[in-house]
Amino acid sequence: MLRARISGHGHNGPRNCCEWxxxxxxxxxxxxxxFRWNVWTDCGFNAIYPQGGTWPFDRAGWCPGTKVDEHDFELTPFVHPGDSVSIDYGIEMYKDNGEKDGEYRMSHQLFTYGPPNFYLDAAIEDIIAPSSKDSYSRINPICSNPVVVIRNMGKVPLKTVTIRYGLKDEPGFVFEWHGKLEFLEKEEVVLPAPDWRDHEKSLIFEVQLLDPNMERDERPKNNFLSSTVLPPEVLPNKFILYIEPNNLGRERDNEYMLTDDCGSVVYRREEFASDTLFRDEIELLPGCYEFRLTDKVEDGMNRHW
Structure with missing residues (x-):
């Protein structure tokens, strides 16, 4: 397996190579x-926020305060034991416009390994939501669908697995996952939403994998994971939303949506004006809602410094 960690730096040429x-x-x-990939990272969900400066802007392979992106590529289908192999690396051609003064800082690693230790081994690798981890703070707390990561650690493809989940010491839920994961492949799984009502304190969320490919898992040790559930903000059914952009002219690309747990839009504002206070009266039925403020060009509506 090859692993690449690459970050761009510098502000050279018409495209500000290589950071931008x-x-x-x-x-x-x-x-x-x-293997081809773009070294580019969406920084809009940077967990290290808020910051001063240009932290919301997308960058080449990194965001301020976070680790450099990792890209893994499986070599096994292209090599055979005992044979030699040529591995080379290239970057999209630079232009003669000053870009050459930009730079990429990089790390390339080659991992070798033997046959899998287990024939059938499904693993629960992470719980993205609900979670109290700082790295997932931009999408937590939740009152809707849990999101988990499963990985196949076994020799044979993982095609089915039963996922049992729910709050500790309470009746759980069951989801039957179907797909195809080869050895070491992983997938984010969005689970049906449980009933989060009447939980106003931090609780424990548990996930367990059962019966991969409808057989016994040879390594049950990695079948269980838990996380802390942070309670979401509870608002009255009537409230006022205030938004005031700065006088910079960037607010034209912004809008907000308020959606219910079915994804239906219940409130929306598609237009803003500079240096203007917007006052929207909101009235909602009891339930789970998501507020999302979007930006088409991802430059924010307030000053950076």
Whole structure:
């Protein structure tokens, strides 16, 4: 397996290479370009927020305060034990416009491993929501669908697994996952929403994997995981939402939506004006809602410094 960690830095040329320039990077295996990816990161959900400066802007492979993105590429289908293999790396061609003064800082690693230790081994790798982890703070707390990560650690493809989940010491829920994960492949799974009502304190959320491929898991040790449930904000059914953009002209690209637990839009504002206070009266039925403020060009509506 190949792993790449690459971050762009510098403000050179018309596209501000390489911090602000999305370029294609390539691994060549025996002179064939088998792996291509863009070194570019969406910083809008940066968990280290708020910050001063330009922290919301997307960057080449990193965001302020967070780790550099990792990209893993499985080499096994392209090599055979005992054979030699040529591995090369390339970056999208630079132009003669000052870009050459930008730079990429990078780490490339090659991992080798033997056959899988287990024939059938499904693992619960992470709980994204509900979670109290700082890295998931932008999407928590929740009152809707849990999101978990499962991985196949076994030799044979993982095609089915039973996911049992819910709050500790309370009746749980069951979800039957179907798909296909090869060895070491993983997938985010969105689970049906349980009933989060009447829980106004931090609780424990538990997830357990059962019966992968309708058989016995050879390594049950990695079948269970738990997380802390943070209670969401509880508002009265009537409230007033105030939004006031700065006098910068960037608010034209912003809008907000308030959606219910079925994804239906119940309130929406699609237009803002500079240096203007907007006062929206909101009235909601009891339930779970999500407020989302979006920006088409991802430059915010307030000053950066």
């Amino acid at each position: 320039d999305s370029k294609t990077h390539t691994y060549f295996i025996n002179e064939w370009d088998h």
